[in-house]
Amino acid sequence: MQALEVPNLVKRAGDLVPLLRRNAAWSEQNRRPADETVEALTAAGILRMRTPQRYGGYECDASTLLDVGIELGRGDGAAAFNTAVWWITSWNMGLFPDEVQDEVFADPDARIAGTIVVNGTGIAKDGGIVVNGEWGFNSGASHSTWRLLSTIMIGPDGQAEPVMAAVPLSAMRVVDDWYASGLSGTGSVTTIAEDVFVPDGHYLRMADIAPENVASKLNAGRPMFRTHLAAVVMASTTGLAIGLARAANEAFHERIGSRPITNTFYERQADAPVTHLQAAEASLKIDEAEFHARKLASMIDEKALTGEAWSLRERAYARAVGGRVPQLAAEAVDILAGACGASSLYTGNPIQRIRRDAHAMTLHQFHLPTSALELYGRVLCGLEPNSFFF
Numbered sequence: 091m092q093a094l095e096v097p098n099l100v101k102r103a104g105d106l107v108p109l110l111r112r113n114a115a116w117s118e119q120n121r122r123p124a125d126e127t128v129e130a131l132t133a134a135g136i137l138r139m140r141t142p143q144r145y146g147g148y149e150c151d152a153s154t155l156l157d158v159g160i161e162l163g164r165g166d167g168a169a170a171f172n173t174a175v176w177w178i179t180s181w182n183m184g185l186f187p188d189e190v191q192d193e194v195f196a197d198p199d200a201r202i203a204g205t206i207v208v209n210g211t212g213i214a215k216d217g218g219i220v221v222n223g224e225w226g227f228n229s230g231a232s233h234s235t236w237r238l239l240s241t242i243m244i245g246p247d248g249q250a251e252p253v254m255a256a257v258p259l260s261a262m263r264v265v266d267d268w269y270a271s272g273l274s275g276t277g278s279v280t281t282i283a284e285d286v287f288v289p290d291g292h293y294l295r296m297a298d299i300a301p302e303n304v305a306s307k308l309n310a311g312r313p314m315f316r317t318h319l320a321a322v323v324m325a326s327t328t329g330l331a332i333g334l335a336r337a338a339n340e341a342f343h344e345r346i347g348s349r350p351i352t353n354t355f356y357e358r359q360a361d362a363p364v365t366h367l368q369a370a371e372a373s374l375k376i377d378e379a380e381f382h383a384r385k386l387a388s389m390i391d392e393k394a395l396t397g398e399a400w401s402l403r404e405r406a407y408a409r410a411v412g413g414r415v416p417q418l419a420a421e422a423v424d425i426l427a428g429a430c431g432a433s434s435l436y437t438g439n440p441i442q443r444i445r446r447d448a449h450a451m452t453l454h455q456f457h458l459p460t461s462a463l464e465l466y467g468r469v470l471c472g473l474e475p476n477s478f479f480f
Contacts, residue, residue, distance in 0.1 A: 096148045102134040103161035110165025111440065117168055117275030118443060121268050122232045127169050132199050136162070136173060140180040140326075142309055145195040147180070149314040151394065152325035152387040159326070163333015164340070167447030168275030170330035172230035177326045179204040179238050184309045185299060186256060187291045191306065194236055194256065203231040203259060203281070204238030206319075206479065207455070208252045208296075210283060212243040218289040219243055221255060229276040234259050237281060240296065255293035261286050272450025296478075313394035318405055320480050321390050323456055324412040328383040334448045335376045335419040341441045342372070342426040352431070359429075368429045372422040379418035386411045406469040409480045413462025420448040
């Protein structure tokens with residue numbers, strides 16, 4: 091397969107920052123992505139970064155995902171989060187049989203909503219399974235045409251096992267219930283399956299979602315698919331957390347040269363020693379977050395190229411990074427937002443939205459710092475992982 095020429099996607103993402111910032115408040119107020127934002131991301135090729143190359147995708151490495159994610163996070167956390175989800179689900183779709191990919195990627199800009207949370211049931215029936223269930227947190231559903239859902243398949247013998255299924259979003263009922271204090275612009279509504287038939291081939295056993303079990307014949311062995319699911323998720327999402335922190339840092343430094351500190355003799359916030367401490371502490375936390383994100387991205391890219399196996403510790407480290415990076419980013423944003431004073435409470439000041447978005451990310455099941463660090467600590471202490479997702 092002849093390699094496609096990949097455009098400078100990091101620059102394109104950076105060029106989108108003003109548009110993303112301009113639409114961020116609208117997206118939050120309307121609880122969904124702005125059409126203009128999705129159209130701009132699509133036109134820039136950002137949404138093809140994890141689409142298989144034969145459909146016009148770029149099969150980008152983890153380091154490029156990180157750099158693009160940082161730029162998008164600088165612009166709007168919700169838009170960056172939805173993009174990360176679409177990257178992950180495009181990669182997931184690349185594991186399915188090739189004929190199913192042909193159906194989904196008939197539109198090379200197809201967007202796929204999805205969560206990995208296992209819910210509902212899929213009862214075996216001739217030629218497939220019949221799925222019933224309810225799934226929340228479907229980010230980007232308003233602009234997606236397909237849905238990846240995870241459910242428990244009940245076989246003819248009564249055996250139960252988790253599977254991931256690809257269904258047209260039009261086959262599901264969408265419940266507009268996304269009223270959230272953070273990442274509101276993602277439009278992460280609930281979807282419900284009511285007797286949805288999923289043909290054979292359109293679902294994968296969760297146990298087979300691993301580099302050595304790719305159902306696709308054409309994608310098997312390609313570098314982008316030599317990665318475990320947890321590492322794919324973390325590679326896609328850590329950039330946006332860093333980008334949010336950078337956006338807060340920019341907002342903070344734009345003000346300190348002209349803003350006084352109320353009830354003090356400091357006419358410029360930049361002259362106060364406390365400001366120096368705040369600036370240094372926040373900056374170092376952002377740097378520490380980026381260190382871990384880049385270390386993981388480099389690990390993913392090296393193993394993708396060489397085919398080297400992942401050790402248990404390395405897989406657990408990927409989960410740890412997924413918790414640590416958003417934690418450090420949120421801590422940095424807290425420092426910067428607090429230093430901006432009471433005027434930062436106004437909804438017209440973007441730092442209040444950045445703060446809420448950063449904290450919302452730390453509550454995500456795959457980024458919850460306590461769970462991620464506990465899993466890594468268990469492995470470091472010689473115990474078995476307490477999660478299947480690592």
